[in-house]
Amino acid sequence: MTITVLIADDHPVVRDGLRGIFTGEHGFEVLGEAGDGAEAVTLAQRLRPAVVLMDLRMPGTDGVAAITELARLGNPARVLVLTTYDTDSDVVPAIEAGATGYLLKDAPREELFRAVRAASRGEAVLSPAVASRLMGRMREPAREPLSQREIEVLALVARGSTNKEAAKKLFISEATVKTHLLHVYAKLGVKDRAAAVAVAFERGLLGG
Numbered sequence: 001m002t003i004t005v006l007i008a009d010d011h012p013v014v015r016d017g018l019r020g021i022f023t024g025e026h027g028f029e030v031l032g033e034a035g036d037g038a039e040a041v042t043l044a045q046r047l048r049p050a051v052v053l054m055d056l057r058m059p060g061t062d063g064v065a066a067i068t069e070l071a072r073l074g075n076p077a078r079v080l081v082l083t084t085y086d087t088d089s090d091v092v093p094a095i096e097a098g099a100t101g102y103l104l105k106d107a108p109r110e111e112l113f114r115a116v117r118a119a120s121r122g123e124a125v126l127s128p129a130v131a132s133r134l135m136g137r138m139r140e141p142a143r144e145p146l147s148q149r150e151i152e153v154l155a156l157v158a159r160g161s162t163n164k165e166a167a168k169k170l171f172i173s174e175a176t177v178k179t180h181l182l183h184v185y186a187k188l189g190v191k192d193r194a195a196a197v198a199v200a201f202e203r204g205l206l207g208g
Contacts, residue, residue, distance in 0.1 A: 002029050003027060003051060003120045004028075004030075004031050005028055005029065005030050005050070005052075006033070006040065006049040006052045006053070006077070007030060008033075008034040008036075008037065008039070008052060008053065008058070009053075009055040009082075010055065010058040014105075018030075018082075019033065021109060028113075028116070032049075036058045036059055037058055038061040038066070041066050041069050041070055041075075044070055044075050044077050045073065048075075048076070048077070050078065051077060051116050051120050052077045053082045054066060054067060054079050054080065054082065055081075055082060055083055056081060056090055056094060057083070063081060067099050068098070071171050071172055071173065074171075078120060078122060080099070080100060080101040080102075082105055082107075083103075084104065084105050092134075095176065095179060096176060096179070097172070100122065100125065101115055101124060101125025102126050102127060102130045103115050103127050104130070124175050144187050145187075149180060150180050151206070153170065153184070154181075154184055156170070157181070157193055157196070157197060158197045158201075158206055
């Protein structure tokens with residue numbers, strides 16, 4: 001089965017390099033290229049690729065805004081972020097926006113192929129450096145306040161929504177809902193949904 005790919009990066013030399021890599025590998029087809037986030041959204045809507053390789057820092061509409069818009073539109077493409085940046089301010093917003101995976105541009109060719117194949121199946125893909133960073137965040141002291149999005153997810157869970165239903169209502173992926181809930185559990189010092197809801201009500205996070 002051929003995996004169709006859309007490449008979004010503001011540097012033509014990067015786009016050319018990625019096109020060459022995937023064109024020369026059996027099982028992939030590059031449907032198009034975009035130079036910014038807005039063009040990526042337009043092409044993704046028209047071409048319906050299985051996977052979008054998305055740079056983050058692009059002029060005009062950046063990668064996170066494009067990922068957010070694709071989720072809002074209900075586009076089925078899986079977004080694999082491919083960037084040179086692995087700071088919290090880059091990683092977390094991209095994943096919260098709905099990216100299926102996050103890979104650095106220095107990843108070996110075979111790792112890139114594996115990541116795109118996994119992303120096409122809806123599997124979360126994180127480079128080792130990014131995974132370590134996220135695990136470090138989750139091990140931080142649990143008194144960090146919940147973000148607005150985490151409260152929204154928890155409120156839906158409290159009303160009986162499944163992860164899938166919450167994802168649909170918030171225009172984000174089911175994997176992103178799971179990530180939010182993991183952050184909630186870590187921050188509240190609990191291990192499951194019921195305990196998270198109980199503690200949240202105790203602390204007045206979900207109103208009466």
